[in-house]
Structure formats: structure tokens, C-alpha cells
Amino acid sequence: MAKAVRFEQYGGIEVLQVVEVDRPVPGPGQVLVRVKTTSINPGEVHIRTGALHERWPATFPSGQGSDLAGFVEEIGEGVTGFSAGDEVIGFTDNRASHAEFVLVEAANLIHRPAGVSWEQAGTLYIAGTTAYAAVRAVAAGPGDTVVISGAAGGVGAIAVQLAGNAGARVIGLASEANHQWLADHGAIPVSYGDGVGDRIKAAAPDGKVDAFIDTFGSGYIELALDLGVAPERIDTITDWTAAEKYGVKTDGNAEAANAEVLAELAALIEKGQLEIPIARTYPLDQIRDAYRELERRHTRGKIVLEP
Structure with a gap:
């Protein structure tokens, strides 16, 4: 037994x-x-x-x-x-x-x-492959500014690092208790709550955001659209109702659920490029x-x- x-x-x-x-x-x-x-x-x-x-x-x-x-x-x-x-x-x-x-x-x-x-x-597995798929879905790369909600959570913390590894500038939305961790991992920390849109614009070069990864829900799809992000460069892993309404992506674990991606993520940990x-x-x-x-x-x- x-x-x-x-x-x-x-x-x-x-x-x-x-x-x-x-x-x-x-x-x-x-x-x-x-x-x-x-x-x-x-x-x-x-x-x-x-x-x-x-x-x-x-x-x-x-x-x-x-x-x-x-x-x-x-x-x-x-x-x-x-x-x-x-x-x-x-x-x-x-x-x-x-x-x-x-x-x-x-x-x-x-x-x-x-x-x-x-x-x-x-x-x-779940958090890693979900973050991997989300970063790939929004095509984060050099010169991009990517905002990630829930940036210190299980998926968000990995997405922050993968987007940074891809060469993107990352703005991470999180409570102040997690700001130092985000800064230590190459992200620009921004507090969530009232006025978050203005704080994101202030943190982004020329106020421009290129992509948005939502790991939290609760209105972040609408915020991304208000910031001028194109629907095809917005990915949510939780707000399927908003995704259907606005035509944004919902790529997550299912889009990267294989041993090859798992091995790639494990290799990044071993090389000190992912925590x-x-x-x-x-x-x-x-x-x-x-x-x-x-x-x-x-x-x-x-x-x-x-x-």
C-alpha cells in the first residue's frame, strides 16, 4: 500500500x-x-x-x-x-x-x-512549461518591453527570467515585498493596484509596452489593451473569458507540455540562467x-x- x-x-x-x-x-x-x-x-x-x-x-x-x-x-x-x-x-x-x-x-x-x-x-513542469509557452506566445525578444502580472508567483517568476533571457526589458507587477527579488533578477518592479497603468508607462521607455503576459487575471487584459498592446502579443493563462472577448492568446502548459521543453528548462537551471x-x-x-x-x-x- x-x-x-x-x-x-x-x-x-x-x-x-x-x-x-x-x-x-x-x-x-x-x-x-x-x-x-x-x-x-x-x-x-x-x-x-x-x-x-x-x-x-x-x-x-x-x-x-x-x-x-x-x-x-x-x-x-x-x-x-x-x-x-x-x-x-x-x-x-x-x-x-x-x-x-x-x-x-x-x-x-x-x-x-x-x-x-x-x-x-x-x-x-507546470509552472516552467506554462511560462515557456507564454513568453514564446508574445514573441518576447531584444528591444521589447514586456509586462508580466503576478510576476513573483510560480509562473510569473519563471516568465520574468525567460523573457529577460530572450533579451526583453521586463516590467514585473508585484507587491513591494517582492520588488527586490524582481530587481535582482533583471526586472523593473512596479506595484499593482490603483494607478498601475501610469506606473507602467513611467517605467517603460517612451511609455511604450510591446507585450503583456497575464498570470493573475482580474482585468489585466483590458489594461494591456489600454496600454496599446496588440492582441496577438497578449497572453493570459487564467482569464479565458476576457481572452475570448478580445481575441488575445491563451497559450500555457498545453503548448509546451513535453519532455524536450522540460529538459531545456532543467539545463537553464543547471547553467545558472534560471531560478x-x-x-x-x-x-x-x-x-x-x-x-x-x-x-x-x-x-x-x-x-x-x-x-
Whole structure:
């Protein structure tokens, strides 16, 4: 038997349970991973509450979690390139990584580079690939000024660095508590709230903004349009209603969900060109506390779970 997170109905954090389940057995092309670290993401909150039922319905009892890092425990028929004991980073599309053991398609795994900590490894997939896709969607590059909302959050903190690596000037919207971190990572910090549009114009050369990445929602699409950003250079990962209304992009995890992008991001970490800030680590048994912190929406970087 092994521990895993489950919920039997839509609801708040009170529906989350850590239960005993049968240890999975790998089938053809699959790898059984003993999870060392995993992480939690805002999308999981929306799935669990039922807010995304029309888009991504849950089947009960439901597990959760996509990101993972750990050790190969067992391999299924036809798997090559991995052996028992290998240290790996990967992902599952089956809402299953918040557990001690998880079945993973071998194609969704990479070997963990020595320079990538376990904490960063277990939090890289969802936030990393989402940020990667968003930066690519707005075509951030040299000479561009890119604004990123929620710039110190799990996705935003990575997008800030990837856009900077691409040569763009980055303006990061965040609370003052996160301004020094943003400045240390090459961004121009700007406080959100009333008057944010004027503060962005003051921070941007000639007041001009070329692209906008929205990781927070709550009216930032309208703000980007008011700032003169073309719809095709606006990307949101959360405000689908506004995206449909105004014709802006919604590229996120699905547009970069593969092992090749994961390997590229891991290589950037190992070379010191990308940092995944870790807000806090929780044991699996404290899953409710972990989500309680996440749902306050003031976390810098990622929250880690250790099964």
C-alpha cells in the first residue's frame, strides 16, 4: 500500500484526504516513480472546486498533481533509457503525482541533472512549461518591453527570467515585498493596484509596452489593451473569458507540455540562467495547509510537497 491524495467531491480544502491506495504496477511503456518531490498549482484548486468542470471535469475519486521528481522504482515492458534507481524529473497527465508512487509514461521523463535541486525539480513542469509557452506566445525578444502580472508567483517568476533571457526589458507587477527579488533578477518592479497603468508607462521607455503576459487575471487584459498592446502579443493563462472577448492568446502548459521543453528548462537551471524560487515545503500529510497558503495568492515562487 502507498499514500496518495484523493477527493471524493468538489469543494474546498476540506475535501482533500491522504489515503492508502494499492501501489501501482507499470504497464508497457510506463515507469513507476517513487516520488521525492512534487508541487501544487492554482489550476488544481480550480479543478477541485469544480470551477473548471466544463473544461476539465473530475472523475471521483480523483487524485491530483502533475509535477514530479524522484527515483525510478520499476520499469514496464519496452522501456529503454531508464533503470531502477535513476533520478528523474517528469510529469503525469493523470492527476496523480501527489502520492508516494506514480505511474509515468517513459516519454514524459528526463534524467535529473546534478545541478537541479530536488525542490526545483519537483516544481518545474507546470509552472516552467506554462511560462515557456507564454513568453514564446508574445514573441518576447531584444528591444521589447514586456509586462508580466503576478510576476513573483510560480509562473510569473519563471516568465520574468525567460523573457529577460530572450533579451526583453521586463516590467514585473508585484507587491513591494517582492520588488527586490524582481530587481535582482533583471526586472523593473512596479506595484499593482490603483494607478498601475501610469506606473507602467513611467517605467517603460517612451511609455511604450510591446507585450503583456497575464498570470493573475482580474482585468489585466483590458489594461494591456489600454496600454496599446496588440492582441496577438497578449497572453493570459487564467482569464479565458476576457481572452475570448478580445481575441488575445491563451497559450500555457498545453503548448509546451513535453519532455524536450522540460529538459531545456532543467539545463537553464543547471547553467545558472534560471531560478525556481521555493516558498515553502510541506509533507504530503499537510496537503490542506499547503493549499491554504497557495490560495492566499501572495506566495513567491513554488510550494513543494514531499511524500
